[in-house]
Amino acid sequence: MKLTYKTIIQNYFHRFHAEVSMAAFTRTNPGIRDQSTPEFYRFWMIQEGGGRLQIGGRCLDLQPGQLLLVPPGTRQSFTAENDETVGLYWCHFRASIGDMDMFELLQLPISVVPSEPERVAGLFCRLIDACHSTALTRELHIRSAMFELLACYLEYGGFSESSLRENEPLDKIDHVLQYIEEHLSGPIAVEDMARLAYLHPNYFIGYFKNLIGYAPAQYVLYRRLERAKELLERKDASISDVARAVGMQNHYLSRMFRHYTGLTPSRYRQIYHQTAAHCEQAADKEDNEW
Incomplete structure (x- = not known):
């Protein structure tokens, strides 16, 4: 996937919050029919039985093992098979970021089939x-399970890069993010970024933050420091080379890098290579044991 789209999606996930209002396992009566237009997302895992789900002009046959993300705001009709009871795990949640709905933005499928349905059922x-x-840690456990469920769904559902290219706000920001990546070694002015998006600088700052989650200057600093990490992981680049590559003076890079990671650039490099060597030795030991 294109780097800029990957950056946008990862920042969406970084800011993502799901407000779960209900979660349960239920069995329907044979032949039951349910119609509604919910204001929340429905997450379903079909455990037993079958039926049919109509959403707008779409019709889906439901079978055991399916994981479904049913969007809000559309007329929905669920019908169980005449002679079957449908057993399903489900939850209701709300999720949005700024003015844009993440799931609508990514054009995600309604139904996916996980290869490990037992794991998904366990998460439900x-x-x-x-x-x-009633534990004090209740919200943390809800968030943990919900995030794992969403990760499973997204990994099996995939992302449509073509739908991202057709989204006008993302197309504007795409040019800006690409410009930032290509100019990390030099000055990057808000006015230049706003010009690429055909927006006034004052409006552009809020527009950028709504999509990316950072103000433009914050994002540029974040990308400089991430690029510095990548360069420090190589053994052939000096600290001065790294600083020049990300448009910073040595002392400023050291100060900001330590604020960002808790480590100086040289200490980060040392720890990175120690960790890589340790993991390689552990992998070799495991292979030899087999």
Whole structure:
């Protein structure tokens, strides 16, 4: 996937929050029919039985093992098979970031089929238990289970890069992010970024932050420091070379890098290579044991 689109999606996930209102496992009566236009997302995992789901002009046959993300705001009709009881895990949640709905933005499929349905069912059980918990850590457990469920769904559902290219706000920001990546070694002015998006600088700052989650200057600093990390992981680049490559003086890079990671650039490099060597030795030891 294109780097700029990957950056946008990763920043969306970084800011993502799902407000879970209900989670349960239920069995329907044979032949039941349910119609509604919910204001929240529905997450379903079909465990047993079958039926049919109509959403707008689309019709889906439901089978055990399917994981479904049913969007809000559309007329939905669920019908169970005449002679079958449908058993399903489900939850209701709300999720949006700024003025844009992430799931609508990514054009995600309604239904996916995980290769490990038992794992997904286990995550739903964790979510249900957390929702009924009275522990102080209840919200953390809800968030943990929900995020794992969403990660499973997204990994099996995939992303449509073509739909991202057709989205006008993302197309504007795409040019800006590409410009930033190509100019990290030099000055990057808000006015130049705004010009690429055909927006006034004052409006551009809020527009950029709504999509990316950072103000433009914050994002540029973040990308400089991430690029510095990548360069420091190589053994052939001096600290001065790294500083020049990300448009910073040595002392400023050291100060900002330590603020960002808690380590000086030289200490980061040392720890990175120590960790890589340790993991390689551990992998070799495991291979030899086999």
